[in-house]
Amino acid sequence: MLTWIGKGDFSLSLIASLLSFLALAIMEFFWLSLLMPIFGVNPEELFSNLLLRIIITEPQVLLMFVFAYMLDKFIKRRGEINELF
Numbered sequence: 860m861l862t863w864i865g866k867g868d869f870s871l872s873l874i875a876s877l878l879s880f881l882a883l884a885i886m887e888f889f890w891l892s893l894l895m896p897i898f899g900v901n902p903e904e905l906f907s908n909l910l911l912r913i914i915i916t917e918p919q920v921l922l923m924f925v926f927a928y929m930l931d932k933f934i935k936r937r938g939e940i941n942e943l944f
Contacts, residue, residue: 883923890919 894915895905905912 882926886919886923887916890916890922894918 891905895901898911898915900911900915905915
């Protein structure tokens with residue numbers, strides 16, 4: 860629906876969505892694999908304790924925002940460089 864309203868390319872939107880989902884899955888796996896042993900938490904305890912779940916998963920959310928911001932800046936800068944030539 861967003862590609863129809865925004866008159867965007869459907870295949871490009873689908874690829875971007877799938878890549879975003881893949882990046883999210885990889886980041887979650889990495890952070891949970893890293894932080895759960897550090898805090899000494901098992902999966903059952905993590906899902907039953909809301910505060911612990913927020914503390915362990917929040918770095919992944921912040922890292923995703925930073926990664927998306929840096930990728931956006933890189934793409935815009937690359938476009939400016941290509942316009943010069």
